[in-house]
Amino acid sequence: MSSTDPGAPKGMDDLRAGRDSCVLLVGHGSHLSPDSARPVHGLARRLHDAGAFREVRVAFWKEEPALHHAFHLVESSRVHVVPVFTSTGYFTERVVPRELGLDRTLVDRPGLRVHRCAALGTHPRMAEVVLERALEATPLSPEPLSEATLVVAGHGTRRHPDSGRTTERIANELSGQGRFRRVVPAFLDQDPRLTEVLEEEDAVDVVVVPFFIAEGWHAGTTIPDDLALRGGRSVRNGTSIWYAKPVGTHSAMVDVILDLVTGWETGEEAPFASTEPPPPAVAREAFLDWIGKGGSRGRRFLETWIHGAGEGRFEVRHHLDRSADPAGLRELETFWEGLEIAATTAQGKHRPLRTAPGLRRGWCFSGRSGREVWELFAHLYPPAPVHWHLERGGRLxxxxxxxxxxxxxxxxxxxxxxxxxxxxxxxxxxxxxxxxxxxxxxxxxxxxxxxxxxxxxxxxxxxxxxxxxxxxxx
Ligand code: SF4
Structure with missing residues (x-):
C-alpha cells in the first residue's frame, strides 16, 4: 500500500523507506475490565496492518505489558511513544514520563531514540472527530440541529490543571462553527459537572459526545448511569438526549497517530545510530535457540508448550494439550489472537495478569516462523521471555x-x-x-x-x- 492508494493513511510514505521505527501506544488499562485497553489494542492492530512502522507495541499503567517494561518489547532503534489519552494531564505528564524514563520530548537511551508525542486527543483534528460523532448519533437534519445543544463530555480532574483544557478548547472551537445552538464542555471529575449541565439544559435536543478513548467504564457505564440513558436516545423531561460513541474508537485515529509521528520523522534531527543489538532481539534469538534445542520433546514455557516442527517452523499449544489431536484444536490465524487467549478466560472474563494460572486451552499455532512465535509470546506473556533471558545471563x-x-x-x-x-x-x-x-x-x-x-x-x-x-x- 502506498499513499497513492485510496485507503492508505496520510503520511505513510514519509514514515517508510528504511525507517527503523516502532510506535508504542500507551494507555491506562484496567484490572477490572478489558474495555479500557481494547481500543488501544485495536489501534495497534490497525497501525500494524497499515504497515507504516516496523513494530507496533502497546503498554499500560494497569495491565500488561507494564509501562515500566515497555522498551523490553522494542527491537527498533527509534520509538514514538503515543499516549492514547484524550487530554494532557496527570497520566501523560506524570505517570507516563516517570514510568518510561522520559523527562524530555526526545530522549536517547542506549541503542534507542525515544520520541514522546502529544496525547492523541490534543491533535487539532479531534474537534472534527467530535463533530462527526455528534452527527452520527442523531438523525436530526441541520435545522433542528441548529437548535440543539452539543455537550462535549470529558473526564477532567482536579489533580491536573490541564486535564479539562482540551475538552474546553474543542467545545469552544465547535461553538464558533455555529452548527449547534450552543456547545458546552462538561466533566465527570471537575466543574462544570455533566449531571448539572444536563439538569440545567432547556434545549429540546441535546447531543452528548463522550470525549473518551474507550467504550469502557466511564463512556459505557458511568455516564449512561449518571444520566439515566437507555441506548442512543433517551427522553428526559421532554428533552431528547442523543448519546454518541466515544471519540477514541473513531476510524480517524490511525491518521491522527501518523500525523503525530510524521512531523518528527520527516523533520531535521540530530544524527542517531544504534551500535548495540537491542536486548529483545538478543532474547528472541536465545529463546528460539532454546526451543530448537528442545527437539521433538519441545519446551514448556509457563503454560505453553512449544516444539520445533522442522525447516525453521514451530508449533505452540497449551502444555496440557500437548497430546491432543490437532483436529480438535482451534488453529490461530495470526499471533494477534494470542491477546484474546491470554487476556480473557474461556468464559470471557478479564485476565489482567497474563501469568496468572489458567491460560485458555484448545488452540494451537502451528507451522509458524520464529518471528511469528515471538510475536505470539509478545501477546501471551509480554515481556516474560525477555526477563527469562536476562535472568539466565545474570543481567536482570x-x-x-x-x-x-x-x-x-x-x-x-x-x-x-x-x-x-x-x-x-x-x-x-x-x-x-x-x-x-x-x-x-x-x-x-x-x-x-x-x-x-x-x-x-x-x-x-x-x-x-x-x-x-x-x-x-x-
Ligand atoms: S510474581 Fe506475579 S503477581 Fe507477583 S508481582 Fe510479579 S507479576 Fe505480580
Missing part, C-alpha cells in the same frame, strides 16, 4: 518493592511504609503458584533477599496488581 535488574512504591503517586502514594512481614505475606498469596506463575526476584527493600522461588520465569518488580493489593490491605 530487579527493583525492590520500596523503589517501585516510591514511583507511585496519587492514591497510591505512601505505600513504601508497608512493613516487610505484610509484603511477604501478600507475596506468598499473590505471587505463589496459585496466584502467578512468575517468581519474584524483587525484595521488600534493598538489603533484603529475594522473596520468591529460584527457578522458572522471573518477575523483576512488583506488578500493578500487587501494588493495588498492598493498598487494599491497608
Amino acid at each position: 535488574r530487579p527493583r525492590t518493592f520500596r523503589q517501585v512504591a516510591l514511583r507511585q503517586s496519587g492514591i497510591y502514594a505512601g505505600l513504601e511504609e508497608t512493613s516487610d512481614p505484610n509484603l511477604i505475606e501478600l507475596a506468598g498469596v499473590r505471587c505463589g503458584p496459585e496466584g502467578c506463575l512468575r517468581h519474584p526476584t524483587w525484595a521488600p527493600a534493598s538489603t533484603d533477599p529475594g522473596i520468591g522461588r529460584s527457578h522458572g520465569v522471573p518477575c523483576p518488580e512488583p506488578c500493578s496488581l500487587f501494588i493495588t493489593g498492598v493498598r487494599k490491605q491497608g
Whole structure:
C-alpha cells in the first residue's frame, strides 16, 4: 500500500523507506475490565496492518505489558511513544514520563531514540472527530440541529490543571462553527459537572459526545448511569438526549497517530545510530535457540508448550494439550489472537495478569516462523521471555518493592511504609503458584533477599496488581 492508494493513511510514505521505527501506544488499562485497553489494542492492530512502522507495541499503567517494561518489547532503534489519552494531564505528564524514563520530548537511551508525542486527543483534528460523532448519533437534519445543544463530555480532574483544557478548547472551537445552538464542555471529575449541565439544559435536543478513548467504564457505564440513558436516545423531561460513541474508537485515529509521528520523522534531527543489538532481539534469538534445542520433546514455557516442527517452523499449544489431536484444536490465524487467549478466560472474563494460572486451552499455532512465535509470546506473556533471558545471563535488574512504591503517586502514594512481614505475606498469596506463575526476584527493600522461588520465569518488580493489593490491605 502506498499513499497513492485510496485507503492508505496520510503520511505513510514519509514514515517508510528504511525507517527503523516502532510506535508504542500507551494507555491506562484496567484490572477490572478489558474495555479500557481494547481500543488501544485495536489501534495497534490497525497501525500494524497499515504497515507504516516496523513494530507496533502497546503498554499500560494497569495491565500488561507494564509501562515500566515497555522498551523490553522494542527491537527498533527509534520509538514514538503515543499516549492514547484524550487530554494532557496527570497520566501523560506524570505517570507516563516517570514510568518510561522520559523527562524530555526526545530522549536517547542506549541503542534507542525515544520520541514522546502529544496525547492523541490534543491533535487539532479531534474537534472534527467530535463533530462527526455528534452527527452520527442523531438523525436530526441541520435545522433542528441548529437548535440543539452539543455537550462535549470529558473526564477532567482536579489533580491536573490541564486535564479539562482540551475538552474546553474543542467545545469552544465547535461553538464558533455555529452548527449547534450552543456547545458546552462538561466533566465527570471537575466543574462544570455533566449531571448539572444536563439538569440545567432547556434545549429540546441535546447531543452528548463522550470525549473518551474507550467504550469502557466511564463512556459505557458511568455516564449512561449518571444520566439515566437507555441506548442512543433517551427522553428526559421532554428533552431528547442523543448519546454518541466515544471519540477514541473513531476510524480517524490511525491518521491522527501518523500525523503525530510524521512531523518528527520527516523533520531535521540530530544524527542517531544504534551500535548495540537491542536486548529483545538478543532474547528472541536465545529463546528460539532454546526451543530448537528442545527437539521433538519441545519446551514448556509457563503454560505453553512449544516444539520445533522442522525447516525453521514451530508449533505452540497449551502444555496440557500437548497430546491432543490437532483436529480438535482451534488453529490461530495470526499471533494477534494470542491477546484474546491470554487476556480473557474461556468464559470471557478479564485476565489482567497474563501469568496468572489458567491460560485458555484448545488452540494451537502451528507451522509458524520464529518471528511469528515471538510475536505470539509478545501477546501471551509480554515481556516474560525477555526477563527469562536476562535472568539466565545474570543481567536482570530487579527493583525492590520500596523503589517501585516510591514511583507511585496519587492514591497510591505512601505505600513504601508497608512493613516487610505484610509484603511477604501478600507475596506468598499473590505471587505463589496459585496466584502467578512468575517468581519474584524483587525484595521488600534493598538489603533484603529475594522473596520468591529460584527457578522458572522471573518477575523483576512488583506488578500493578500487587501494588493495588498492598493498598487494599491497608
Ligand atoms: S508481582 Fe507477583 S503477581 Fe505480580 S507479576 Fe510479579 S510474581 Fe506475579
